[in-house]
Amino acid sequence: MDTSAMVSFRFSLLGPLRAWRQGVELTLGPPQQRAVLALLLLRRGRAVGVGELVDGIWGADPPTAAVSVLRTYVSRLRRLLEPERPADGSPRLVVSLGDGYALRTDAVVSDLDRFEDLVARAGAQHTEGDDPAAVELLREALDLWQGTPLAGVPGPRAEAERRHLEERRLAALESRLRIELDLGQHARVLPELTALYEAHPLREALCELLVLALYRGGRRAEALAVYDRTRRTLVDELGIEPGPSLLAVRAGLLANSGSGPPEATDVDDRFDVVDEGDGGGLADGTGEGQGGPGLPVSAVRPSQLPTDLATFTGRRAQLDGAAALLPDRGHPQTSVIGLISGMAGAGKTTLAVHWAHRIAHRFPDGSLYVNLRGYDPSGSRMSPGDAIETFLVALGVAQQAVPEELEARAALYRGVLADRRVLIVLDNAGDSEQVTPLLPAAPGCLVIVTSRSRLSGLVARHGAHPLALNPLSAEESLELLARRLGDARVDAEPEAARAIVALCAGLPLALSIVAARAALNPGFRLAGIAEELRQDHGSLDAFAGGDAGTDARAVFSWSYHALSPEAAGLFRRLALHPGPDITVAAAAALAGVDRRRVRTPLTELTGASLLIERAPGRYVFHDLLRAYAAELSEAEDGEEVCGAALLRMHDHFLFTAHDASTVLDPFRESIPLPANTTDATPLRFNDRAEATAWLRTERYVLREIVAHAATHGFDTHAWRTAAALDVYFNRLGYWHDLLEINGAALRSARTLGSVTGEAYSLCGLGVAHSQLNHAAQAQRYLEDALELFRSADHASGQARVHRGLAYLCNRTDRRPAALDHYARAIELYRSEDDRSGEAGVLNQVAWTYILLGEHEKALERCEEAVLFYQELGDPYGEASTQDTLGYALHHLAHHAEAIGHFERSARLFHGIGDRYLESDVLRHLGDAHLATGDRDAARAARRAALALLEELGHAEADEVRRELRELGEPAEPAPGEPAV
Template sequence: MGVADRLEFRLLGPVEVWRGPERLVISSRHQRSVVAALALRPGRVVSVSALVDAVWEEESPPSARRQVIKLVSRLRGVLGDAITTRSSDYVLNVEPDQVDVGVFESSVARARQLSATDPVGAAAAVREALRLWRGPALSGVTPGLAVQATRLEESRLAALEDGVDWELAVGGHAALVAELTVLVTEHPLRERLVGQLMLALNRSGRTTDALEVYRRTHERLAEDLALAPGVELQQLQVAILRDDVTLAAPVSPPAPAPRSSVAVPRQLPCAVAAFTGRASQLEELTGLLDRKDTVVISAINGTAGVGKTALAVHWSHRVADRFPDGQLYVNLRGFDPSGQPVQPAEAIRGFLDALGVPAPRIPAGLAEQAALYRSQLAGRRILVVLDNARDTGQIRPLLPGSARCLTVITSRDHLGGLIVSEGAHAVPLDLMTTAEAHDLLARRLGPERLAAEPHAVSDLIELCAHLPLALSIVAARATLTPVLSLTELSRQLRDVRDRLHALDIGDTSVNLSAVFSWSYRTLSTAAARMFRLLSLHPGPEISVPAAASLTGTDRDRAHAALSELTRAQLLTEPSAGRFAYHDLLRAYSAETAQQEEHEQARHEAMHRMLDHYVHTAHAATLLLNPPNDRLPLTAPEPEAHVEEFTDEEQAWQWFTTERPVFPAAIDRATDAGFDTHAWQIAWSVANFCIRAGHWTQMVTTQLVAIGAAERADDPHGLASSLRELGRAYIRLGRYPDAQASLHRALDLDERLGDLIGQARSYNNLGIVSYAQGAHPEALEHGKAAYALFHKAGHQAGEAEALNAIGWMQTQLGRHADALRSCTRALELHRAVGSRHGEADTWDSLGYAHHNLGEHQQAADCYQTALDLYQKLGSRHPQADTLIRLGDTYHDAGDFHAAQRCWQRALPILDDLRHPDADILRARLAEHPPAP
């Protein structure tokens, strides 16, 4: 098995399984428990009963054995033949060194053997072993493995205590005080740690503090356990009180003689010309120089072309004088077009040559070379720059062991393993800010040229996606062709299909397609396909289910591919489970899709993705408004993923998160010939847009939907889209446009014989008439809508129409009639489960009671409506109800309460940019609360 295929089981922290650089997806706690139970006994038989105990602890269900067998079967799909069956039980066929527990235990055992002759080496070996711990052992599993977790924690503490003993034995007391203070705080009744802290304090001249530690421990044992300290701790206290000479620190060995002739390497590449920006990252790196008594590693990571090497080299030259013993540099070629990264042995050999080690003294094995390399750096202040690293495995042998050295690493990989196990300090490098990008162009082209075409400069920065490499290429193009204006250059770049070619200046080392390809070629087959097909998604971000739909794989495999792309810096993860990339990477992704994916495969991927959005949005809108009409959707493609929601809150959150995707998805659907999908997605998100106040977006999407329905020759879709457009126009106060759309929809509905469509159009026409002050006409529209809904047997529609009728009756002064109409509407809304309809009707009832002078009843009704609107996320109705509730309080003489309601409504209207905001602001100014 090669290194890339080698399985590693990590139990000393969250339970994880890795195959080479890839973390395998093991999604459930029960599966992780089975993995952990098997990995704790590698190569040995584990019975089904033992696995049942590991998963369920005590009360296992009757089906436990069957469930365990299913869990193992699923794990085999991930781990392959690593799990085998032996007499109906199971064996994990891996070596102990493939499990971090085995590595830890064997390392500690060797350290204990070494301690008698080399306590320094033994202590260092234990410290190295303890780096394997990433948190509490066996995290993320079921309680059935609690005993094993406790055993492992005890092993960790015992090893730590041994290591501390060996460090105390060689005079390391001063450096241990801080660590032991924390450990004793965490484990106050662990007497061996307490004694070690007392000894370290005493040897550091802090006898009083040492005795105070004993006193606190004595009190804690007495209070918690009714016990006295053990004999050893009591004897240590007496020895400290007597100033016993046996407690004195050992005499330090003499310092090694200074080297007579030591090579001082100066390997840094040339300083970066015209470097600009990255002030915060430079400051962060410089801050690392102040850290003492620890090996400092800085890992600069970021996407291709973001300027990682430029930053590392520029900073290294700035601080080179702080490293008088030299600077080592190697380009590890982790993402080189040759595909051949530098091997650690080759890099170490180069470093040893630079350090002046004679060739005959350099051993053959990597481990021996690494030990010699670290010995050469011991006690010296050297800066080590490891540029363009592929992964953690390539880096580890090159890390110094001396706290006087500092290592700077650049990589497109996140190097998460290095951060966890080596304590590396991550310096993520993102795209440039607008100001930084402007400075870069100004340094390359001169401020005068930029000042002459400021709009073109802004366009170039955006078209280059703020990527330093792209900006540098643009500057080179402009320099090489001075007759080419920046405006013309931006015009050439604006066509995304030609953007990568427009940024080609004939040098593969700075050609964006080539640079991106170096990362692309390192991907697994699944991740590469994911990268290609992501170009079909309109952005700006994609979820795991949408990505799984694109590739036609399950969610776990899709997430694994997305995670690999993120580690390769070809994607970012702006929020948990959502992924994105910048426009230039999108262009490269589209280029690879065009070259490597057949047209039919691209078409099928687009179909699955659009199915995901239309079916998920349709399910969500029905959950938000249960009596809503259903679309006659065709069944989704088998490998499209439709999300399921258990409540309105989940549906609302999905709409809120995906809202930026909808307009682009509708456009992408029309461009690809999926016209039915286009208008159906627009319809499915319409209710959310109405309630959340995204009316302008709704106009845009419905205009596209109308064109799509016309091309699809779908009169029902056209009528629905026209009706939704009319609703959006109403909210924006564009009443003539609303009337035109609604009348056109009504004509279509009448020709189609669609009673419900006609009723909905009349309902909305009633709202337009009401908004224009034509209340009798609005009432007639409401009655027409009710008659059509009643004829169609549509109770939810009847309820909406009755509420509209009741509202119009209040406008005509018929408040008692309004109460009857709205009470009946409320009953129907409850019968069909329309909470939004209930909220609207409670608001109407409040208005009727208010006009009857029944202020308390009105306030109660408004508050009920407001509570419902808030739960439903309906923003504009909240503002309307708050205003009317304020009017009620004002008329009842409670001016402070009125002001509070109006003030709560104002920011909602301002946020929606609603014209009523200015009217409300004027009212607040005219009616200040009474003193």
């Protein structure tokens, strides 16, 4: 369409909402009409639904004719903005899209657009090193603000957007002040910083800037006083300690070197904590330094809500009651909890998700969702600690920074949510104890809990607002059926439709299954469907929450008997899977067919609403349907058929996990596997990225698989699968998972009487306890493992344990003892002619010498290890050792040589695809360049490291940002600047 003839408009949002057409200011009408315009402008050309507009303008108390009034406002805006319409009378600016409206942005400009453009250009100038130009652009951007954004615009959505825009203004202001500080203008910015800090005492970034300005102005005591005041305020009001960036500034103050905070702490100190290069003495020789705990400086806005049901209907009374709970009235002091309770299949999750989608825009800091699986028939209930961990990672906390204990996790979770407005959906809670640790302390959050139980403890102790969900009324049930099948089909057979509704007894799950079958068979008469339901009427009281009036089995069996034999068999087999969700590959293993053939019955099951495709290729049961499928499996298949399916499943996971472990570390000692006696085909991985992706997505399933194997007689699979997962779980810092799976593996190995299995499991437990700083437990498990490997005359197993003991010694400052264990490990590897194992130990010995300050000895061991790795063709081992070699040379002040080895290491890690260790080496490279005085090269290396850490979402990204700021250089690579 030719837009050249369209009217040009200019809008102002960074103050009172105003509009101009061809330079003439327009009168925008009543407040609600301005709110409609504001919401359309903020959506930037995307459609805004009618329901969202009503909710955003009037909130929980819309007028009776809200939709009609809204359409009147839209009509007036069209006349105002386009007094002269095209010949066909259709609007070109405010257009109808689906069930809503959109504002075409072709000929629209706003001060918000201008602000964003200036901030982006300032970032580019800062990246290119032109900080004065960046400051001027940021000043110009901030000058666009004319008071409170969207002033005069009513409604909860406008209030949320105001807060969001104010946050963006403060972020731009902080960026300008930080750059001016880097330019040495601390005296100039100090008054402005002081005023801002007084206005925002809980804002750590402003405190950090003020502390730096005072310190660089020679006012160190005042700087420390400001830090102490901020810490007290954070602890007293929010119950949290300062974040890592502010703590680093304080450390610089206490160091008191020069006119500003010192450079990064000496690398010896950093590596003395955890990192020891190629495994740092870890038992499998593949551990990576995880860095210290910390939180990202930049907040992440998660959006985890499941998809809303497009055909949702009914539940008007419950939605009206829920609307009154929204925490946007006044200034709430605590989070609000809405508790939706009701029998299984009553539609609790559907209602919670629908309601959450309707109000999500009121929570500018995002939405969180978790299925707690409180009533899962398989028993795979999610622990509060695991739920908090998933939330923390979604909120931007690095995996390695998540504490071990539940109380510490809960405290960190509450701290991360402080000053944020987040919508949290806790689905399928089993009891109050499962929910309580997941409740935020921050005011303005809303928690929606669903449960079959009434959770009276949550109501009594935490003020939850109960919303009881009864079966649908006859009218609501008919409406649901009509939404799924169409009014014409229901109206054509009203008696049959009412009979179906009565037989489903108002259970939404049952109605949905019946509707799905009828929709897939448009030729079926509703009278015939009703008759089939009458004939199959049985009893499913045990699954109906004690309500004998609801007979779900009739619906399930009617739909089940309509399945093809392949789909029916798969439906029964899937109930055997213990994990929270099921992949295509796992389904194929259970069914005993290849992955191509299993897709057809999977599609049939999802089409019949008997299975849900939660994500592409990942399927979940409603727990009522899982229970029904398990009942069918027990009745129709028998122990022999079920046992064969489970064996295929466990073979699939064991052999796939083994292949993933081999791809991640091809030179690691391989544990012999039993013969694959089934037709289950394991997955194969072409590279480390594929193997890591599978392990990451299957992490929680794999935990359940090991536990299931240990409790259902698949003991060989249990300990061998746990051993195969050791590399990945250790490397990524999943040490609590290692404790769980090795605990189960140990029980299975002892049941079998397998000395080797018991020794591997004990070793895994020892390594996990070492990483978690449980020194006494680690020592005990590792010594027990060593004794068992000795009794079995298992040399490589003994060497593995000696490496674990050496690592533990280094973590507990017993360097000579660590060297003794490494020496014994080398002897054992030599007895087995295991050159890869010997090379790994030599590299770890070198790290130990570095920790002792004996860098010449470290060089000798590194050179031996590099030769071994090059002969073996092991790029991973060589990469780790080249890094160690460069590190030792750097500390001997041979910086030019060190740079060459760091560059070689970085190239090798890049080729392997290990982004974390590549970033670690790049930081070492930056240190070496800095030691030679080449600040540009140091900046480039650290930028490249930062890019990798940001991609990983790793906590160490903040440290690199700080290092770049201390260099006085931008923290992002300049356009076109190559990575090192």
